[in-house]
Amino acid sequence: MKDLENEYWQQIEEIEWSKDGDYKRIEQQLKDNLTPSESIQLADFVGNKVDELGKRFNNDWLGDPGIDVSDDSWGDLRNEVVGRGKEFYENITVAKLQEMANTNDYNESFAYCFSFIWTIKPKQRRL
Secondary structure, three states: OHHHHHHHHHHHHHHOHHHHOOHHHHHHHHHHHOOHHHHHHHHHHHHHHHHHHHHHHHHHHHOOOOOOOOHHHHHHHHHHHHHOOHHHHHOOOHHHHHHHHHOOOOOOOHHHHHOOHHHHHHHHHHO
16 A cells, blocks of 8 residues: 555656646646546545645644635645645645745645546446
């Protein structure tokens, strides 16, 4: 399982979200380099990591002083953390999240890179 997780993190590093935050470029890169099934698995991995961040930092986001972002931006911020890779994800802190929010140091939204899978996911389930 750890090898598979490392593989997903490697795939995230290779798409270089931090380079330009261009979800259309990355979507095309995913389509060109991964099978539909692999894209779905990577998207699920990303979603799980975003959810883990949400659980880990929910009270900090809503607390006092909190992390000053809306619901939508809270999702964007967590996606950004995952999009920046394993090391960034593993070292994220409340203070860093607050700083990112305060300086708008995040893009909208790493999750968009995977929007194309919604057209293939139902087909995959029928196979």
